Amino acid sequence: MIKTPGRISGGQILLGDTDLTKLSEEEMRQVRASQISMVPQGAINSLNPVMRVRDQIIDSMLDHNLGLSKAEMIERANAALEAVELNLKVGRMYPHELSGGMKQRACIAISIAMSPQVIIADEPTSALDVVTQRQVMQTIGRLQERMGSAVILIGHDMGLMAQFVNRMAVMYAGSLAELGSVQDIFTHPLHPYTQMLIESLPVLGNRGVFKGIPGITPLLRDLPPGCVFNTRCPHVMDVCRHKTPVFKEYTPGHWAACHLHEK
């Protein structure tokens, strides 16, 4: 869903064997929610204020030739509500009657109603309190196991990543910096950006130590040549300023793009 004037200028997005960039708008629409679904960021405003929650689950099924009867769809919507631990009563309510955590769970119910293969959760809990955040994330985690789907969690909160994900990718200024299992990333970070990111996190113990990353993120339309992180990197070398590092696998499953490790 790239809005104009943005467009995908190259590359492929593969879901199984299908290249999503080659699909027509109508085919892509069929893919959305049934195969790839989204858990939105601002759950507070992500539900249509003038529709009941259950109708908002059903209408997306209506538009995806599922061949279900009305009753079966209601059945499925109720199942989705149960899956996110919401009372079935909530299905007949309007969004303004729900609390923040309930709205987020309602959104999750919408996204999982058609058992998609991939669930993209874009900072799904950034507006929620920690306890509610934990409940919501644990709900997503349980559903993921039950349906066997993949969850892509997008976020800036490394704590949430450490608690929730199996594999993670670190991005900086539009490029991949590092990719690996969460153990790899937290115990042996390869990229200096990842290292600094982890060091800047407040942990329990070591009270009062609190580091930042000096400098500011470059503007995406004005990226530095070479490695995009070279303006802030403490280990910057000459090569970093003119040559873009290759994204390579260093140990099995652990990738990074950094000249430091290129021998």
Place this chain on the structure above:
Amino acid sequence: MSNLLELKNVTKKFKTGTVALDNLSFAIDANAPSIIAVAGESGSGKTTLAMMALGFLDPSEGTVLYKGKVMGKLSGAERVAFRKEVQAVFQDPFAVYNPFYKVDHIFEVAVANFKLANSRTEARKRIEEALVSVGLRPEETLGRFPHQLSGGQRQRLVVARALLLRPQLLVADEPVSMVDASLRATILESLRKLKDDLGVTILYITHDLTTAYHVCDHIIVLYRGAVMEAGDVETVIANPQHPYTQLLIDSIPWPDLTRKWGQQELVAIDDITIKATQKGCKFAGRCPHVMEKCWQSPPPLYEVAGRQVASCYLYEDKPVLPNEELGSLFKGQVKAPTGQMAHG
């Protein structure tokens, strides 16, 4: 006993019926500068507390005292003194600037109204000094409009303004929650310098226990307008006694693979059922240890350890600290944070 600011049995009800603060008492002694965290989730009343300390809200019941005098009955000169001595840093570092003026406006008005300088050059000099000590270059920031500066710069300007005014109490309402993570350290460091160098007591209002843990000396944990637990920040965070604080700390997503979420099972909250008029302990509905008496009347503050109190009947055998003496916890020698804030 000279309390700069004191809240006595303060209750705040809003027209909508929500009770933002329920019979809260505590005092801030300006002679023992410290950073006190007021921590809580949304709806805990922490922002109401901040607004009340700043004199922007009146309590529905109870009194707020400034230097021993009731807030509403200050004389003109006392009012001016209060305005100067109790200052704030807000959450949104953009909205505090009037878009019509350059950022200098917030300094100039303060200088003019509180007569901080005798001449324009002296004023300019003092403003520039304040900017430099929060790590800003005056020539890069003054004379600009707020939208021409980054969020970090804007927030540091607000801190610089506090520095210029040398208040006795600074209310910092979520000062870093809208600032880029990489700049948080700088701002928190400036706050700590305010306390250490100028002796400013800081009320650090936050929902984020991790930053509270790193910058504060003391902490008050609020839940739906009532104190759940309070004490030295180190003790409370490392060894929480109240079930609510335990739940909160257990739910923090620590970036630590060895410390996984959810040691404690969650009691599902059906948010609709919690009523504002509930008697007894506010947390009873979600508490895994809830007892019959928890529903009857709110528990007093039990001294569960040295410099740590919890409002919970689980500690009934411990001595009770009278509500209004909550402020006494925050006086005297404080164990300073061990580490140092640093920049990578």
Place this chain on the structure above:
Amino acid sequence: MTAQTISSPALPIRKNESSGLRNSFRYLRRNRQLAIGLGILVFLILFSGIGYFYVDKNTAYALGAPAGKAPSWEHPFGTDGQGRELFAVAVYGIWETLRIGFIAGLIGLGFGSFLGFSSAFFGGWYDVIVRWVVDVLLTVPGLLILVVIASTLDNKSFTLTRMAFIIALTAWMGPARTVRAQVLTMRERPYVMMARLNGMNSWGIIFRELVPNLLPYLGASLVGSVTGAIFATVGLAGLGLGPLREPTIGVTIYWAMGQNALLRGMWWWLMMPILITILIFIMLFLISAGLDEVANPRVRRTI
């Protein structure tokens, strides 16, 4: 190690914040509606302003010129059935129409924004009463109130200036409502809290913090009340109320209709006031749409 050493590079800033005038021109190039609207306004003012010195006012009254002449070199807009030089009527009519509009609009805006400011800022019972009065009066068509007032008054003692004051009676509710709503949202802004922390009092906050930010809204409100006032003058005259002897646009329409201009083949008699009215209202519309864009950049592109 310490905070002093870091200072993030400043964001790029356009050099040479040039004079306000040049900035305004640059802005007008982007805001075309405002530019065209203001252009028409300047044209109308110049037209009647210059005409004021060169056109004999007497020819704008009945029997001041030969009756029923079609437009020609000698009578650019023709003359009407009662011997008015329509070019002179246009010159004085535009002037009077704009004058009435601005007098009534300014009075309405002044009184309305005073009410809006005070009720939003001080609240309480005062606010409740102001809000109800405004709500009720906004529901009652201003034109009907004016009809009742104007029909009670004696036509002979009616001057155009008095008409402007009467119209101002119905021009303040709109500004009162918009200003109140704006002040209510602005009052809660953190920069107002900041001003209070800086020791500013309520009036200081109103005039130094709020009013400057309200200027675009006040501008748009003024255009709104001027539009309403001009609508009211033209409408009242069209119904035959007010000083019917004066050469105004509305009065000309009244006579053209009453004297069956069309059936008598004098189409120019009716067309002149109609086209001028359309021009005036389009001008006001463009200015208001342009100002709207200044006030709410979010809802850009009004035309």
Place this chain on the structure above:
Amino acid sequence: MSLSYLLRRILLVFLIIWSAATLNFFIPKLTPRNPLREKLLEQASRSGYIPPGFNEMVKSYEKKFGLDQPVWKQYLTYMNDMAHFNLGYSISNFPKTVPELIGQAIWWTIGLLTATTLISFFLGTLLGALMAWSRSSFIFRQVVPSLLVLGAVPPFIVGLLLIYLVAFKWQLLPLGGAYDTTNLPTWDFSFFLDILKHSILPALAFILTTAGGWAIGMRGMMVTVQGEDYMTFAEAKGLKNWRLFYRYAVRNALLPQITGLAISFSYIVGGSVLVESVFRYPGLGSLLATAIRQLDYFLIYGIVFILIVAIGIAMFIVDLIYPLLDPRIAYEGK
């Protein structure tokens, strides 16, 4: 629907009607003389004869506005009359009463206004929605918007222009009136067609000028709504275009339009008075214009009063419908 909402609305209607009546009572009193009595006598002397029962009429007015009574008593009597729609006699059409005359004219006005307001509202709203919808065709996004300028012009001016072009120059439609006066009104289909033909131009004048306002309002709301999170999420749900447009965007953008409808009655009625008088359409507007020309005061006050009452009632109806469309209002105060 919450009771307090309903009560507030009812109170508003009563305040509107009460202020309309009070206005009619006090404005004539603002002049130091007793203009009513003077005008009555002037009317009588102008027509040269005193119609039978005229003295009785004068007396009834003297009773109503009797100067011997204290003002508050006069006011109470007057209010009592108004509450019973006892609006007095028309001076120029004596012995017809004001309610009789209004009764003949009001149906023309209601018919014309209801039809045109509804058409204009739906047409304008639809156009505005299409103009703002990012997937609309070129025509809606580029061409139609330039027609909005028409909304700036007062309806009666456009009416005059239409009269000149369509009725006078091209002679396509009648110049004015509600039906062909050469035919006696008989209630059959051709008469109905005749009425329709006569109402096209006044309706058009009205629709052309008011639809633009609805379109501008709707477009603004649609732009706002399309930026909302729920639109992005709805798109991610893979909904069909028409469902996104209708159930999500339009449905939410429509709510402020409905509020606008309630507020706009004042403008609609104010505008219609002039349109009717331009087209000599036999509704309340033309009646008012005639009354003004003949200085028929009680008729003027009566018409103004009835129009304001009608506006209050129409607003109330819209306010009653509104909570059905917006669940957030319906549950307020529950």
